[in-house]
Amino acid sequence: MSVPRNKPIDWIGSSFKDLCNDEIFPEDARRAAGYQLRKVQRGDDPDDWKPFDDVGAGTKEIRIKQTDGAFRMMYVAKFEDAIYVLHCFKKKTQKTSQKDKDLSTQRYKDMMLTRSKK
Numbered sequence: 001m002s003v004p005r006n007k008p009i010d011w012i013g014s015s016f017k018d019l020c021n022d023e024i025f026p027e028d029a030r031r032a033a034g035y036q037l038r039k040v041q042r043g044d045d046p047d048d049w050k051p052f053d054d055v056g057a058g059t060k061e062i063r064i065k066q067t068d069g070a071f072r073m074m075y076v077a078k079f080e081d082a083i084y085v086l087h088c089f090k091k092k093t094q095k096t097s098q099k100d101k102d103l104s105t106q107r108y109k110d111m112m113l114t115r116s117k118k
Helices: 015-020 027-041 098-117
Strands: 009-011 049-051 059-066 069-076 083-091
Touching: 015 027, 015 083, 027 059, 027 069, 027 083, 069 098, 083 098
Parallel strands: 009 083
Antiparallel strands: 049 059, 059 069, 069 083
16 A cells, blocks of 8 residues: 655745734644645545635635634645645634635636746
8 A cells, every 4th residue: 555645735925924923823723724734735635624616626725613713724736746725814704704715816826827837
């Protein structure tokens, strides 16, 4: 039995900086996010996710619930070369804000443009 290869992660825009920002992602949420991304790298689904195709085809949202809030990571893992993390944020309302959707959509477009130039 072969061990699945670990896809590299390509952080789009400020997604990595946002994940590392304690004001956006406290340590417990960051640790949970890392664990979920590791599952995706191995080819598994995260524990709690949903498709978010209105951002772009193949976009998924990892959902992390902590006592201090709800945290989200938008990513695309449909390509062989990498997992593209589009946006990391803390939800402030039940519904994902239009601002977060718009930012994720713009980063998806940027990612696709960069991929087409390779």
